[in-house]
Amino acid sequence: MDERHKKILQRNRSNLVKGLDPSNLYDSLLEKGVFTEDMIDEIKSSGTRRDQARQLVRDLETRGSRAFPIFLECLQETGQHSLAELLQDGAPSVHIRPSAPPQVVRPPVKPLPVVSPMDIDKPKVEVVPISPLSPKQKTNTTPTPSPVYTRPRPRRDSIQCYKMDASPCGHCLIINNVEFDPRSELSNRTGSNIDCDKLERRFKALNFIVEVKANLKQRQIKHQLSALSKKDHSQFDCCVVIMLSHGTEVSHSRFPGAVYGVDGQHIPVQYITNYLNGQHCPSLQGKPKLFFIQACGGGEKDTGFEVSPDEVEPSFGGEDDQTDAIPMSSSSDSLSMSDEPDARATLPTPSDILVSYSTFPGYVSWRDTQSGSWYVETLDRILEESASINDLVTMLMMVNHEVSQNSAKGLYKQMPGSFNFLRKLLYFQTQA
Known part of the structure; x- marks a missing residue:
């Protein structure tokens, strides 16, 4: 297909996914040679409308140059x-040029000889039909288009995409620490x-069982994570911790950063992820475990660097922007949970884990007291707008880009990232 x-x-994928009725198009696209029967069957088996x-x-983009105009024609024909x-x-205006049927070269027709009655007893001359020209001898013919091959398309239950069709999809635990003990010297997180x-609301819309826990001490955070790891996840496809x-x-050996309980005692992100890895939660082996961390990775403030005006659209945060930063700790607690080899597993222990951070390790994360944090506000909107068409890693890259455009107090920047x-690929369930 042409690049344009x-x-x-x-550019119009979101509207196509929302409004297209594929079932009315299959016969026409098959008849016009855009897709084969096997391709149509695989599209039908991909799930919901x-x-x-x-x-x-997606598959249409892999077909030949005539796929786009034929697709337009099929849309018109099906109303x-x-x-x-x-x-x-x-x-650009497109015209459908039907492929010309191959020209058949027929042998020249010669009149039969007129036989005189006087020649009737003479040996008959056998008329041998002239063989059609071989393909190499044909002239002025339209060549048959070469077949278009496409790589195997991803399936929700394939080697390329995680299975994400269980209902509910899985558990989602949200730990929201707002009010901190004054003795911790940590401010409340308005x-x-x-x-x-x-x-x-967002993860309920994505068909997760959501449980919210507020204002937990360090040991209570550990208790909730332990309880989550002991659940039977065999009927679910995914697990989320926020x-x-x-x-x-x-200090860390795998995942940087730590989050605080309301008592001022922190728990390393590495420790948090270990609860759900292949070793400590067997029923989640081979399934995606997602961690979203809205917290500072350190106390350093990023003032950014100067770029061309064409590369950035300035967006300024409010006067009430706050950070979630605490100075770096050298506690050895980050290594308190060992990563012993899992002899039963066939995958590395940290496989199928994604940790999304609101900010780059070592830097502060900004939060508006009136509208919430930059990271969560953007993440929520991107999930709402794009979860039906994009995979998770693509959406997180979109979040990274948008948050990087913001400025706190007209000066400070923030750069999310993930391990x-x-x-x-991971595609969330979305409501039809």
Whole structure:
């Protein structure tokens, strides 16, 4: 497919996934040679109407140059005019040229000889038909188009995508620490309840069982994580842990950073992830474990660097921006949970884990007391707008980009990031 047509499909993918009725298109696309029967069957088996629409649009981009105009024609024929007009708006005009049937070269017709009655007894001359020309001898013929091959498309239960069709999809634990013990010398985190409410609604919409725990001490955080690891996750496809708290930088061997309990005692992120790894939670082996950390990774403030005006759209935070930073701790608690080899597992212990941080390790994370943190606000919106069409890692990259455009007090910047040990693409369930 031409690059300009691919860009039109990508730009309108969200609307196509929402409004396209693939079932009406299958016969026409098959008849016109855009897809084979096997390809149609795989698209049908990809899941819901939205899943089929998403897969159809993706596969369409891999077909030949005539796929786009034929797709427009099929939309018109099946009454999906609004989508056809949407794709045609601003697109170069396209004309469908039916492939010319191959020209058949026939042998020249020669008149039979006229036989005189006087020659009737003479030996008959046998008329041998002239053989059709071989393909190499044909002239002025239209060559048959070469077949278009496409790589195997990802399936929700394939080697390329995690299975994410259990209902409910899995457990989601949100720990929201807002009010800290005055003796901890940690300020209350005004605005964190806004973050918590957004994420609770969002992950319920993504078909997770959401449990919220507020204002937990360090030992209570450990207790909740231990209880989550002891649940039977065999009927679920995923598990999510969200930490909203103050944070600090600690020494580590795998995942940086730590989050604080309301008593001022911290728990390293590495310790948090270990509860759900392949060794300590067998029923989650091979399944994605997702951790979202809204907390500072340290006390350093990033003032950014100067770029061309064309590369950035300035966005300024409010006067009430606060950080969740605590100075770096050298506590050995970050190594208090050993990572012993798991002889029973066939995958590395930290596999299928993704930890998304609101900020780069060592730097502060900004939170608006009126609208919540930059990271959660952006994450929630990107999930709402893009979960039906994009995988998780792609969406986190979108979050990184948008948060990086913000400025606190017109000066300070923030750069989210993640430690990704997932082995496959992850698509969340979305409501049709």
